[in-house]
Amino acid sequence: MRTIVGVGPYSGAMRRLVAVLVVASMLAVSAAPAATAQISQPDIIQEHWYHSYATLTLDVNAWADEHPEIVNLLVVGNTELGRNLWMLQISDWGQETKPDGTPKDVVYIDGGHHGNEHLGTELAFLTAEFYIEGWADGEQSVIDVLSTTELHILIMLNADGNDFDTRWNVNQVDLNRNYDHYWNTCPTTQPGSSAFSESETHANSIYMNEVVPHADLYITMHTGVWIMLYPWGKWPDQPSDWELFHFIRDEVNSNISDIPIRNANQGLYPNCGTSRDYGYGVMGYPTFTFETDDEQFLLGSVESISERLGEELDVMQYLIRDVWYWRARLIVESIVIKGDEVDAHVVNLGRASTTNASLHYTDGTGELLWSSSLFGVNATNETRVTLDGGNLTLVEGGTWSINYQKRVIDASMWVNEDVNESVIEKGAGISGFLPAPSMLIVIVSFALAAINRRNDKFEH
């Protein structure tokens, strides 16, 4: 039996039937270790609102069994009590890249750092469910997202705390103060004995670093005050990529939801060692803490949980659909080489700025022959720069690329992207390759390397 709660395709009557079956199944499994903690909850009816570790385990395995073409299910670590940390990897796995051959965009989502913040955990669940069921139903917008994007979703990080209905993990540590970013430097409670002292946060950091270092969005789900928080928690200052965060804030508030979107330190209170600040300050991701609600529990019908979080899910769909924009996206419109100068026209189609772009010129073996000085390109803007090309020597088979960080924050990833040959122009007076004093050195070094056909590489 599939024991999913509040899921899409059922009719109202069917949902109520499912709810009854779920309650029945929970009573039936109440002797299992993972379910015993639930007996202490005040109302068995309330339990079917929220996932226990046991019901989550059933649901994610059912998804993996039913939709192997889009769902990879992994265990990426264990809680302190040994429960599995289930990771869903959701994408159209029949295609390794986007249809145009470029790498898919990567989104990372986790829920359930705090075991008593069930609505946050449910929003992570509903996000996964939306894409899996949308795919099954053949919804074109979902198919489009899954053909271009990888979603990595860890729904319940603190499975031990979830089943005990406590904020902390079993060691009484606040997992969202246990990350290695200014750990234990704020007035805080129960941050653990050291950064990543807990198996749950340690596993999460390993996954970030080893599997999704390229992510262009990280959302961590909580419940408390209805708000979305961007970095920093540590400082009241706006983050380096404030333009990106403010753009998203304005778009969400104009078109989707009135949810307040603020710097975490100002919007909530100073907090350190959070996964949000770690995600931005160490991994370089654009990060949000999504605080879904100010209610710790609900009364009502099965339908309400997805309806209650419908607006929040709309925000998630927007953030995921537009993930391509959450970084700098530089396009080199032209490179004109004239004398000792290189004029470049570079457009940024992304919503994040970059401050340290440079042009690279590389020979056929991949050796860097020349790089320009650094220049910046603001979000949704363009730059025309004149660069010193005095040391530039063109060789046959040489290629151009642009090298930059995806965002302003120091930690953000560097990318090196090819420049289309067709945008390179050699200005008046330049025929063939540039004569330059360094040409002699290049020729000598090639000769010393005794490479055949070396002379064919040059024209004069």
Ligand SMILES: [Zn+2]
């Ligand atoms: Zn929380």
